[in-house]
Structures are given as structure tokens and as C-alpha cells.
Amino acid sequence: MKDKKLRILFLYPNIHMSTLVPNGISILSAVLKEDGFKNIALFDNTFYESSGELSKDQDRVKVGQVKPFSFSDRGIKLKTTNMYDDWVKKVNEFKPDIIIASVLEDTFKIFQNFMELIKDKKIPCLAGGQFVSSAPEKVISVDYVDYICRGEGEGALIDLCNALEEGKDTSNIKNLWVKKNGKVVAKNTVRPALDVNELPNQDLTIFEDMSLHRPMKGKIYRMAPVETQRGCPYACTFCNSPEKNEFYNAQKAGRFFRKRTMKHVHEELKMLFGEFGIEYIFFITDTFLAMSEKEFDEFCEMYSEFKVPFFMHTRPETVTERRAKKLKEVNCDRVNIGVEHGNHKFRADVVGRAYKNELAINAFDIMYNHGVSTVSNNILGYPDETRELIFDTIELVRKLKCTDINAFTFTPYHGTVLRKVCEEKNYLDKSVIADGLYVKDSLLSMPTISKEEIRGLMKTFVLYSRLPRSLFKEIKIAEKEDDKGLKKYNELMTLFQKEYASKPLASEDGM
Numbered sequence: 001m002k003d004k005k006l007r008i009l010f011l012y013p014n015i016h017m018s019t020l021v022p023n024g025i026s027i028l029s030a031v032l033k034e035d036g037f038k039n040i041a042l043f044d045n046t047f048y049e050s051s052g053e054l055s056k057d058q059d060r061v062k063v064g065q066v067k068p069f070s071f072s073d074r075g076i077k078l079k080t081t082n083m084y085d086d087w088v089k090k091v092n093e094f095k096p097d098i099i100i101a102s103v104l105e106d107t108f109k110i111f112q113n114f115m116e117l118i119k120d121k122k123i124p125c126l127a128g129g130q131f132v133s134s135a136p137e138k139v140i141s142v143d144y145v146d147y148i149c150r151g152e153g154e155g156a157l158i159d160l161c162n163a164l165e166e167g168k169d170t171s172n173i174k175n176l177w178v179k180k181n182g183k184v185v186a187k188n189t190v191r192p193a194l195d196v197n198e199l200p201n202q203d204l205t206i207f208e209d210m211s212l213h214r215p216m217k218g219k220i221y222r223m224a225p226v227e228t229q230r231g232c233p234y235a236c237t238f239c240n241s242p243e244k245n246e247f248y249n250a251q252k253a254g255r256f257f258r259k260r261t262m263k264h265v266h267e268e269l270k271m272l273f274g275e276f277g278i279e280y281i282f283f284i285t286d287t288f289l290a291m292s293e294k295e296f297d298e299f300c301e302m303y304s305e306f307k308v309p310f311f312m313h314t315r316p317e318t319v320t321e322r323r324a325k326k327l328k329e330v331n332c333d334r335v336n337i338g339v340e341h342g343n344h345k346f347r348a349d350v351v352g353r354a355y356k357n358e359l360a361i362n363a364f365d366i367m368y369n370h371g372v373s374t375v376s377n378n379i380l381g382y383p384d385e386t387r388e389l390i391f392d393t394i395e396l397v398r399k400l401k402c403t404d405i406n407a408f409t410f411t412p413y414h415g416t417v418l419r420k421v422c423e424e425k426n427y428l429d430k431s432v433i434a435d436g437l438y439v440k441d442s443l444l445s446m447p448t449i450s451k452e453e454i455r456g457l458m459k460t461f462v463l464y465s466r467l468p469r470s471l472f473k474e475i476k477i478a479e480k481e482d483d484k485g486l487k488k489y490n491e492l493m494t495l496f497q498k499e500y501a502s503k504p505l506a507s508e509d510g511m
Contacts, residue, residue, distance in 0.1 A: 006097050006098070007039045009100070011111070011114060021212060030203035064466075118144075125146055134413070151190045229259045279308065309334075320366070324366045378397060383418055422444055427445055463496055
């Protein structure tokens with residue numbers, strides 16, 4: 001196949017030190033290269049030094065959710081040059097014919113910051129990603145965006161790049177909205193959901209070597225993301241996965257939730273270990289154990305060839321004794337189990353998860369008994385949540401045998417059910433673009449609980465979940481941002497790190 005001349009520059013406008021290479025870009029690069037496009041480059045701002053700004057993981061170290069780590073353990077030094085100057089230099093030197101940006105709602109402002117610097121160059125720009133699919137009008141309205149991609153990008157990008165290569169019209173390409181001379185001229189329908197088992201192995205060569213490193217349990221590993229399923233069969237109201245299912249159903253484009261064969265996953269894993277020396281796999285599937293027993297057995301048989309440690313996300317309902325035993329045998333190192341809330345009625349009615357608390361407790365017990373490290377995933381500050389309801393979550397987490405605890409402030413992302421609830425109740429202006437940088441203030445203005453109280457409970461969530469109940473009055477003081485509160489917080493966090501951080505249960509066994 002003759003190499004094509006089009007020069008393609010991917011832009012990954014990332015949150016500072018939000019590590020783990022983006023699987024979407026690595027697959028898109030592979031697809032384009034397979035079609036003959038070889039002039040492909042990437043600008044990734046992840047590993048730039050940031051004056052005074054903690055990374056999301058450093059923030060979580062500070063509040064006791066993540067073990068301390070250092071990239072210097074692997075000889076990795078952050079870039080000290082100005083990332084915006086480097087971006088302009090990259091564009092000037094590479095001279096792209098098109099810029100393709102992968103945009104999340106969290107990173108939309110960063111994307112704008114980069115593109116504003118080069119908008120006078122009039123380089124065609126395509127924006128894709130979850131935020132684009134959920135809020136297409138907001139993205140296409142930006143003057144330097146010429147194309148947006150709704151839904152999957154693999155087929156659309158091949159068609160667009162070939163049209164640009166050949167000088168043909170680009171206005172009728174499925175999945176794309178197209179803008180010319182400042183006006184939207186086409187809002188094309190979505191092509192059928194692709195067969196994920198026909199995709200090539202992801203292209204990690206597009207990233208710098210340092211990008212393959214990520215912290216896990218206090219150590220830095222060479223880590224790669226692997227997708228075993230695309231989409232999710234569940235309908236959590238805080239997540240935008242259900243929107244993808246509904247969108248594809250409405251467009252009669254097939255089922256968005258699809259699974260890769262274990263043979264296909266096996267081929268990719270062999271490549272990752274053989275060519276890139278990957279030491280740890282991050283299965284980025286929304287609910288990894290959303291599989292039949294036959295599929296699970298196929299995975300375990302396939303992965304037993306490698307036994308490289310891996311991390312995954314799942315739900316309490318998917319955990320069984322049999323599965324935990326086999327996961328340990330194939331070196332499952334860590335499981336993030338989505339608890340999300342501790343009040344059964346609120347969890348069922350608001351969050352869209354109907355399991356009972358006892359099931360979550362049992363799931364963590366099972367994993368703990370089989371020696372698999374676990375993380376409890378929790379969200380605070382849902383619409384109409386109260387302090388009492390947040391303490392229901394704390395009380396449940398106190399009973400979980402989890403190695404670590406995640407707590408995130410609820411973020412009203414576009415495309416989620418709860419985003420609409422927040423807008424309808426005037427807890428959030430419709431124009432707000434969510435910027436969920438973890439340990440930050442809530443974006444909601446609610447009568448049930450203040451932003452300040454949510455902030456204080458976020459900061460002290462791990463303390464409430466692990467320290468003795470006799471210290472609750474002192475922890476409440478530590479919620480405050482005044483001198484007394486900060487002093488008490490530092491005192492209690494020191495106590496936590498020294499005596500309670502390694503305990504799988506709260507003091508008093510959660511009682």
C-alpha cells in the first residue's frame with residue numbers, strides 16, 4: 001500500500017499528570033496507519049511540570065486516598081518548558097493538514113487554551129470524545145472547530161482523512177457534523193456500531209516512553225490500557241454510558257455494548273508484553289466482570305499464559321467466591337468496586353443501583369479473603385443529598401474490607417440523567433461545563449447541603465471511614481478551612497497514615 005501524504009496531528013489536552021495513555025488515541029492512530037497514513041504525530045501535555053498545582057493523584061495522596069509515590073523512582077522527570085510554547089512550536093514544525101483532538105468535558109477548557117493559540121493558522125480541526133457526543137452544539141460552535149465526531153471515530157476518521165487526502169467533499173461522512181465558512185452545513189447520521197474484533201492492536205509508539213508509566217499502590221509501573229468490552233450494559237444515572245446505548249438505539253445503529261473475543265485480547269496482550277515491556281495491565285472496561293461464566297473462564301484460561309498483574313473496575317453484584325479465587329490465580333492485583341452510595345433507597349432511586357448493602361459487604365469480604373486488593377469507589381454531593389445521607393455512605397464503607405478508599409465529588413456531566421435533574425431543579429446553570437478535577441468544590445447549589453460542607457466531607461471522608469468513632473467530633477472540626485480546622489486535619493491525617501492506613505476495616509470493625 002502506498003503511503004499517504006496527509007499530515008495528521010493528534011492533540012491530547014489532558015489534566016495535569018492524569019496518567020495512563022488514552023486508549024482511544026492509540027487505537028485511532030493504529031487504524032489510520034493501517035490505512036496508509038504514516039505522517040502522524042501527537043502532542044500530549046500530561047507530563048509537564050505545573051507550578052503550584054497538584055496532580056489528581058497527589059491531591060488524593062493528601063487526603064489519604066492514594067499511597068505516596070514518586071516518578072523519580074523510575075528516573076522520570078517532568079518537562080519544565082512551557083507547554084503552550086511547545087505546542088505552537090510543534091504545530092509550526094510538523095505543519096499538520098488536520099488536527100484531531102480527543103476531548104472530555106473535564107479537558108474542554110484545556111483544548112480551547114491550546115487551539116486559541118493557533119486559530120489564526122486556520123488548520124482544519126476535528127474534535128471527538130465523550131463530551132463532543134454529549135454536547136455537540138457546544139463544541140461545534142467554537143470557531144476553530146471544523147468537524148465534530150459523534151459516536152465511534154474509527155470509520156469516520158478514515159473516511160475524512162481519505163477525503164482530505166484526495167481533495168474530495170467531506171460534508172457527507174457519517175458520524176460527522178461539518179462546518180464550512182463558520183456555518184454548520186451537515187449533521188450526518190451515525191454509522192452502525194463497528195465490530196470491535198476487527199480493530200488492529202493499539203499503537204503505543206505514538207506516545208513518549210514516559211507516558212507508559214503510572215502509579216499504582218505507591219509504585220510506578222509501565223502500564224497499558226486494554227479494552228475487553230466497549231460500552232456498559234448498566235444504567236447508572238451519574239454515568240454517560242447509558243446515553244451511548246440510547247443514542248445508538250435511536251439511530252438504529254446497532255448495540256453499542258460489545259465484547260471482544262479472548263483471542264483478540266490475547267493478540268494485543270502478546271504485543272504489549274513483547275514489544276513494550278508492559279509490567280501492569282489496566283483493563284479500562286466500565287464493568288469488567290459483566291460477563292458470563294463461560295466468558296470469564298475463557299479470560300482466565302487466556303490470561304494464565306501471562307499472569308502479569310492487572311487492575312479492573314467492577315460492581316458488587318458481579319463478585320463471587322469462584323471468580324475471586326480464579327482472579328487471584330491469574331494475578332488480579334487490584335479491583336475497584338463501585339459502591340457509589342451507602343443508602344439503599346437513595347442508591348436505587350437516585351443513583352440507579354438497586355443492590356443491598358449486605359451484597360457490597362460480602363463482595364469486599366470475598367476479595368479480601370482471596371488476597372485481592374480492593375478499592376471502594378464512592379461519590380459525594382449528589383443532587384438532593386444531605387449530610388445524613390453522606391454519613392450513610394461513610395457507615396457502609398466502615399464495614400468494607402477494602403485496601404483503599406476513593407471519594408469523588410459528584411460531577412454533573414453532560415449526557416447523564418443526573419445532569420438533567422440538576423438543570424431542572426436549578427441546582428446548575430445549563431451553560432456550565434463540568435470540570436471534575438476530583439478534590440474540588442461541588443458545582444451544585446442545593447438547599448440540602450452547602451458546597452462548603454461537601455468540601456469538608458470530601459477532605460475528611462477517609463478519616464471518618466477509618467478512624468475510631470470516638471474521634472468523630474474532632475474530625476468534624478477538621479472539616480473546616482480555618483486555622484483550627486487545618487491544624488486538627490493535619491493532626492488526624494498524621495494519625496491515620498501512621499496507625500490506620502493499612503487496615504482493611506475501620507477501627508471497631510465498623511460497629
